Amino acid sequence: MSENATTQPPAILIIDDTPANLGVALEYLSEHGFDVGVARSGEAGLECAVSAPTDLILLDVMMPGIDGFETCRRLKANAATAEIPVIFMTAQTDTEDVVNGFEAGGVDYVTKPIRIAELMARINTHLGLHIMRKQLAEHNEQLSATIARLKETQAGLVQADKLASLGAMVAGIAHELNTPIGNALIMATSLEDAAVNFNAMITGKELRRSDLTAYAQRSQGMAEIVTRSCQRAANLIISFKQVAVDQTSEQRRRFDLHTLVNDNIAAIRPSFRSAPWVIEADVPVGLDCDSYPGPLGQVITNLIQNAVTHAFDGRDSGTLRITTLLKAYFVEMVFQDDGKGMESAVLARIFEPFYTSRLGQGGSGLGLSISLNIVTGVLGGSLHATSQPGSGSRFVINFPLIAPTAPNVSV
Ligand SMILES: Nc1ncnc2c1ncn2[C@@H]1O[C@H](COP(=O)(O)OP(=O)(O)OP(=O)(O)O)[C@@H](O)[C@H]1O
Ligand SMILES: [Mg+2]
Numbered sequence: 001m002s003e004n005a006t007t008q009p010p011a012i013l014i015i016d017d018t019p020a021n022l023g024v025a026l027e028y029l030s031e032h033g034f035d036v037g038v039a040r041s042g043e044a045g046l047e048c049a050v051s052a053p054t055d056l057i058l059l060d061v062m063m064p065g066i067d068g069f070e071t072c073r074r075l076k077a078n079a080a081t082a083e084i085p086v087i088f089m090t091a092q093t094d095t096e097d098v099v100n101g102f103e104a105g106g107v108d109y110v111t112k113p114i115r116i117a118e119l120m121a122r123i124n125t126h127l128g129l130h131i132m133r134k135q136l137a138e139h140n141e142q143l144s145a146t147i148a149r150l151k152e153t154q155a156g157l158v159q160a161d162k163l164a165s166l167g168a169m170v171a172g173i174a175h176e177l178n179t180p181i182g183n184a185l186i187m188a189t190s191l192e193d194a195a196v197n198f199n200a201m202i203t204g205k206e207l208r209r210s211d212l213t214a215y216a217q218r219s220q221g222m223a224e225i226v227t228r229s230c231q232r233a234a235n236l237i238i239s240f241k242q243v244a245v246d247q248t249s250e251q252r253r254r255f256d257l258h259t260l261v262n263d264n265i266a267a268i269r270p271s272f273r274s275a276p277w278v279i280e281a282d283v284p285v286g287l288d289c290d291s292y293p294g295p296l297g298q299v300i301t302n303l304i305q306n307a308v309t310h311a312f313d314g315r316d317s318g319t320l321r322i323t324t325l326l327k328a329y330f331v332e333m334v335f336q337d338d339g340k341g342m343e344s345a346v347l348a349r350i351f352e353p354f355y356t357s358r359l360g361q362g363g364s365g366l367g368l369s370i371s372l373n374i375v376t377g378v379l380g381g382s383l384h385a386t387s388q389p390g391s392g393s394r395f396v397i398n399f400p401l402i403a404p405t406a407p408n409v410s411v
Helices: 003-007 024-031 042-051 068-077 095-104 116-203 209-241 257-272 293-311 367-376
Strands: 011-015 035-039 056-060 086-090 108-111 253-256 277-282 288-291 318-327 330-337 382-387 393-400
Touching (some): 035 042, 042 056, 042 068, 056 068, 068 095, 253 257
Parallel strands (some): 011 035
Antiparallel strands (some): 253 288
């Protein structure tokens, strides 16, 4: 609200070359709490409106110098005075005058001789509207400022989130690689010590057969640990590298979806042979795809592996149902588990690279981000997840039977 409107009486500027003609109106306004100013020409009125706070202008039409219409046009052309409501005072009542007044930017008109009650009604209406408009403009400004601040905050949060993801990623990689590399290093050092001791034995006292056998056995054991640890580190690095699937290296061919799904289940089964988990696949025979069986198989394996590792972990039983539905030329593949499900905060992040709830327990957090890449990239489809804590999770892949031909895909 304008200072004028809240703390001071409303300021009314009367622009009229003969204000005496207004009769008692002038006095009435002053007596009824208005701060009344008078200018005797259009030019003088323009100056007053700029130099003193003005809430409303009563403007005579016929004046020497610039007339009321021109004065009004100039008031409207100046940003400092454009918002002040102007009420014309005219002796003539013909419509042309009224139309001219509105065209020049006036909001209303009163006819002379002035009738106090009518004048007051019009002044009060337009002052009220003017004040409301000002309030609205101020609120709008505040809203815009708030929105701008919110946007800044949001941008900052996104940035902070990215940094947090990067931090988690670096911590994840470091943590995962630390164990195998650390083990390999310890074993390699012990192997070196053993070799130095053995060397000393050879050059020093006589070497007994039992010394030789012990050394051979120890070094074999240590070398095996070194190999296993390096293999684990190498596997981790391979999975880190798979973040972006190299489309050109993937083979496109025709294949039967039923066979592909069952082959992949058969390949992953041995890794949890003794566990009570049930994997049920209900994929009809004869769904002929022209796509990329390698990457699709990787997605299927990731989703099965996730159900086993995350959904069924710590439970006595668990079932993963894989079903398919053909919708025109698209296949909808649903992976529904009855495991522990996910909190919404987890669900919101599962497709982020390196997001894992098993940091330091073998999870690299790449499975789902690689799967999403494959499905939306090379397969030309989509991958969505829904889940509720305690009610299992549902992953849905949609992909065309005939994969799109990407220019960088070798066929
Ligand atoms: N079926 C599921 N039930 C419950 N939680 C799941 C399920 N699938 C995925 N998640 C959650 O999503 C996270 C991300 O999964 P993602 O496959 O990307 O990584 P990961 O399995 O932890 O590690 P990686 O796949 O690289 O070994 C998991 O850590 C887990 O918290
Ligand atoms: Mg996974």
